[in-house]
Amino acid sequence: MLLPLHAFAATPGEIDTGDTTWIIVATGLVLFMHVPGLALFYGGLVNERNVVSTLMHSFVSLLIVSVVWILLGYSLSYGTSIGGIIGGLDYILFNGVGPEAYGSLTIPHYLFAVLQIVYVAITVAIISSGISERISFKAWILFTIIWPIAVYAPMAHMVWGGGLLAQLGELDFAGGTVVHITSGVASLVAAVMIGRRKGYTLEQKPHNVVLFLFGAATLWFGWFGFNGGSALASGSLTSLVVLNTHAAGAAAGIGWLVIEWMMRKRPTLVGTATGAIAGLVAVTPAAGFVSVPSALIIGLIGAPVCYFSIYYLKAKLKYDDTLDAFGVHGMAGIWGAIATGLFASEAVNSAGANGLFYGNPEQVVHQLIGVGVSIVLTVIGTFVILKVISVFTPLRVSEREELLGLDVSFHEEPAYNPEPKQTLATHVK
Structure with a gap:
């Protein structure tokens, strides 16, 4: 019925205060990694004219997605299965979500449901990073309403809600296919459809490395x-x-530092921290199914996978994924999902399965199917959603608004000194 990964200290189906306390803390941690973590991580990387706009994308996604999930999204993910693809309307408006233990879990249904809210909210916020500095705020509002229902909900149901991929035996402990592949691929699709920024170059200087590092540390x-x-x-x-989780992040950070030092003749703080995030993404689907040495390997390999995706694949194809959501979340998510099929061991978690290196090559096939379904669903869903939105409002801001910066041109709320407003406005005219 749920993720095949639980080990319980208490009797299944009865509330355990220790488990409940931990999940309350975990929910708060995920909320904290959304705001301020992700917001500052991205806010420090963008041009100083688009800091507030970038922060707004993260913050508003949290607000809107939370309400959408209560109204409908949660039910479509965890309601009674319809064809193994989507859930029914059992929990619409959180009807039936109460204080009792959820299924065989030892935590209240209330708590399980709110944990799912913060998962989907941060998934949507990640997408915004690929289209920062040019996405219309009206289009973004509509996207945050529709995408969780049309793309995330069926994917979550298939993997975590007892749907087709769960029945197949795909393993995704915390969101490789559900969170990171969907957000990374959606970001890429949106970036290609909306187009590159004016004056786009592959080399983009972050406006505030300190904010970026604070965000990265908060994410970790x-x-x-x-x-x-x-x-x-x-x-x-x-x-x-x-x-x-910690081991993979550390290994990937070291891996990126070494690669960057060799390839670009200098290690950078932005690069090293980005490498650590890549490792955290890569280990996410495998975290509860693999040993510590395997986690180190998964993180270490995640660094070159993402590095070469950003500096070679992106340069070759010339797409403008502003803050590399696809290069980090998409590519590390793909690698992590496949790596789960290589390194998973029932000796680590009997509720999981053995992977290729433990005598079960079929698990790799299951993981590849999960990756493929996630990519296809996200590409088609995101494309259709943006096409529909474009009928009602432009997906992109005007050239003048983009050059002036969205902080001033739309929000009228510069992040720093408000004086450049008149100077920039005069220059753009």
Whole structure:
């Protein structure tokens, strides 16, 4: 019925206060990695004329998606299965979501549901990074309403809600296919459809590395709740998940530092921190199914996968994924999902499965199918959604608004000194 990954200290189906306390903390950690974590991570990378706009994308996605999920999205993910693809309307408006233990879990249904809210909200916020500095705010509002229902909900149902991929045996502990591949691929589709920024170059200088690093550190901190919360209990499995998460992030950060030093003759803080995030993404689907040495390998390989995606694939294809949502989340998510099929071990988690290196090559096939379904659903869904939105409002701001910066041209709220407003406005005229 749920993720096949739980190990319980209490009797299944009865509320356990220790498990409940941990999931409350984990939910708060994921919320914290959304705002301020993701907001500052992206806000520090963009041009100083678009800081407020970037922060707004993250913050508003949290507000809107939370309400959408309560109204309909949660039910479509975890309601009674319809063909193994989407859930029914059992939990519309959170009807039937109460204080009782959810299924065989030892936490209240209320708590399980709110944990799912913060997962989907941060998924949508990641997408905004690929189209920063040019997406129309009206279009973004509509996108945050429709995309969670049309793309995320069926994917979550198929993987975590007892749908087709769960029945197949695909393993996704905390969101490789559900969160990271969907957000990365959606970001790429949107970036291609909306087009490149004016004056786009591959080399983009972050306007504030300090804000960026604070955001990156907050994300790392929150990731313990993101992955650890997916155990849906406290105990030895959760402890392993936290350890695997940290190990993969550290290994990937080192990997990126070495590659960048060799290839570009200097290591950078932005690069090294980006590498660590890539490792955290890569281990997410595997965190509760693999050993610590395997987590190190998954993180270490995640660094070159994302590095070459950003500096070679992106340059070759000339798409403008502003803050590399596809290069980091999409590519690391794909690698992590496949790596789960390589390194998963029932000795680590009996509720999982053995991977290729433990005598079960079929698990790799299951993982590849999950990756393929995630990509196809996201590409088609995102394309159709943006096409529909474009009928009602432009997807992109005007050239003048883009050159002036969205902080001033739309929000009238510059992040720093308001004086450049008149100077910039005069220059653009």
